[in-house]
């Protein structure tokens with residue numbers, strides 16, 4: 001990736017809200033907290049996509065199961081409700097990294113499972129009347145220079161080895177610009193996928209699972225877990241749940257539990273959203289199918305239009321903060337990240353460079369040491385899933401099926417996917433984790449600047 005020179009902020013950034021844009025598209029009044037004692041079959045901590053898909057698939061498999069979800073805030077308050085809405089087949093960091101680590105055959109099986117989830121997501125929304133503003137045009141992986149073109153060629157070769165259907169085609173500059181007329185785009189490859197409103201997907205999923213009889217207790221933080229002879233006991237501020245099976249589904253927050261303290265770290269990723277473009281502004285850039293785009297590289301930058309014709313840009317350098325700091329009020333605003341994103345907007349769409357941002361915000365992506373998700377069992381009726389590494393919309397749907405099969409003790413293709421029951425390497429303790437993250441981040445940024453000099457697969 002080419003280095004992005006921070007642009008001056010100036011008037012274009014006046015009156016920016018440091019709040020998650022998506023939340024404005026459907027206001028939420030969280031439900032009441034759990035009060036009293038509950039005994040059930042399955043208790044799930046966390047109320048995001050992982051929790052709700054797992055509950056959904058468990059309920060479909062066995063409607064008699066009594067399932068209770070505990071969510072500290074409201075269902076979808078975490079990454080599920082404020083991601084950037086790119087429904088991607090990506091597992092972990094990239095296809096290249098996955099093939100490098102697991103081999104072509106296992107990578108192919110995993111990609112096929114996630115590809116199926118992408119299709120089923122849309123069907124789920126239609127069937128359950130979830131208006132997640134699904135746009136199935138997908139997105140392009142784009143190259144902004146010759147080094148990135150080589151990355152696209154490498155990914156195309158890999159996809160061919162994995163038996164990808166024909167149609168994956170490297171579009172040269174002219175053909176790419178017939179799709180998205182940006183002077184920054186030098187080449188592009190169409191990736192299957194979709195764009196959604198993540199918050200509305202989360203809230204639609206919440207309505208669907210609660211209508212099916214699954215209890216979702218919002219404003220109910222799990223304070224402690226104790227494994228006893230009668231089951232796993234989860235204490236909450238006003239109550240207690242005792243369950244035979246427990247699922248930890250808090251992803252980037254998972255490190256709060258001692259078992260996962262060093263297995264997953266939260267890394268901040270930022271986004272900026274403009275006001276809606278006017279008809280006249282929209283007419284200034286040829287972008288007929290409204291696909292998203294993602295620049296090739298370690299630290300990706302990406303852009304898309306929302307259903308309401310706002311531009312959303314995200315990405316840039318990711319930040320791990322000392323001791324897994326996820327303090328939203330302190331870090332939701334990151335002026336340097338905003339400047340970077342404004343520079344990306346100007347580089348991609350000079351005609352829109354003065355369109356003001358109305359929202360800039362950050363959220364935490366969950367990263368594991370191997371940069372692949374991990375789904376598994378602790379062996380005593382406790383299960384976990386975490387580490388989607390910024391690509392979790394479709395993957396959490398697949399994870400829900402894998403967790404269903406692990407919990408019901410079924411040996412299936414899902415319970416044997418490459419990210420299920422794998423060995424997990426821990427991160428080092430602090431301050432080594434912080435220092436190590438900084439060093440790796442510098443190395444990845446250097447590789448983006450000089451891919452010819454650092455050819456090794458770093459992540």
Ligand SMILES: Cc1cc2nc3c(=O)[nH]c(=O)nc-3n(C[C@H](O)[C@H](O)[C@H](O)COP(=O)(O)OP(=O)(O)OC[C@H]3O[C@@H](n4cnc5c(N)ncnc54)[C@H](O)[C@@H]3O)c2cc1C
Pocket residue numbers: 045046047048049050051070071072073074075076077078079080081082083084085086087088220221222223249250251252253269270362363364365388389390391392393394396
């Ligand atoms: C900024 C950002 C952009 C992203 N963009 C994309 C994208 O474009 N495409 C894509 O595929 N993926 C993207 N992702 C990743 C994707 O959003 C996640 O992988 C996915 O949402 C993970 O879902 P989850 O349910 O596992 O976790 P979450 O949605 O984070 O849910 C965990 C929940 O646990 C709750 N919780 C935490 N602690 C407790 C506790 N003690 N008790 C009870 N509840 C608790 C939290 O409040 C939270 O709601 C992005 C992520 C971020 C942060």
